Amino acid sequence: MTLEQWxxxxxxxxxxxxxxxxxxxxxxxxxxxxxxxxHVALYQPDRERDVIERARALTTTIGGPLGPAAIARLxxxxxxxxxxxxxxxxxxxxxxxxxxxxx
Amino acid sequence: MTLEQWxxxxxxxxxxxxxxxxxxxxxxxxxxxxxxxxHVALYQPDRERDVIERARALTTTIGGPLGPAAIARLxxxxxxxxxxxxxxxxxxxxxxxxxxxxx
Numbered sequence: 001m002t003l004e005q006w007x008x009x010x011x012x013x014x015x016x017x018x019x020x021x022x023x024x025x026x027x028x029x030x031x032x033x034x035x036x037x038x039h040v041a042l043y044q045p046d047r048e049r050d051v052i053e054r055a056r057a058l059t060t061t062i063g064g065p066l067g068p069a070a071i072a073r074l075x076x077x078x079x080x081x082x083x084x085x086x087x088x089x090x091x092x093x094x095x096x097x098x099x100x101x102x103x
Numbered sequence: 104m105t106l107e108q109w110x111x112x113x114x115x116x117x118x119x120x121x122x123x124x125x126x127x128x129x130x131x132x133x134x135x136x137x138x139x140x141x142h143v144a145l146y147q148p149d150r151e152r153d154v155i156e157r158a159r160a161l162t163t164t165i166g167g168p169l170g171p172a173a174i175a176r177l178x179x180x181x182x183x184x185x186x187x188x189x190x191x192x193x194x195x196x197x198x199x200x201x202x203x204x205x206x
Contacts, residue, residue, distance in 0.1 A: 030109050064128070
């Protein structure tokens, strides 16, 4: 394959990644609303550790080429962006309007 | 949907993201080898800007919920991890063994 063909493949993958990241973000917002309605903390470190551990295990099973440390760094950033959305969106229309956090 | 159902959906999406990130990394390694064989610079800021601009435009078209700034931050990290692999792998077996960089 030529450089341009590889880059076209990267562009396709990037489109899939952008779509997956947005679908994930929709889930995070929905989860934030449920947690808010149930008055449980938005930040749940055990769940975040599970998410990162699952991603690390999967990349190890796949055999990379991204190693577990690289995947963990990327998922920390993905979770961080999701958390920002959960906090920003939890009190928007569609939630119960309760911005309290059981923290 | 319950919290657990949303989380199960997140886990499915995360699996797809890990697979896409690794497939993207394979492409980046292949691109690094071609650039090395052609004695062109591994770091090509114009291409990186194009990748980020494409991702920003797509998330705007999709309507988020991740905004263009969030997507740009995530793709900067994805590109950074890919660049690390390109540099590390370019001179491994399968390349032409030339570690030079045309800068």
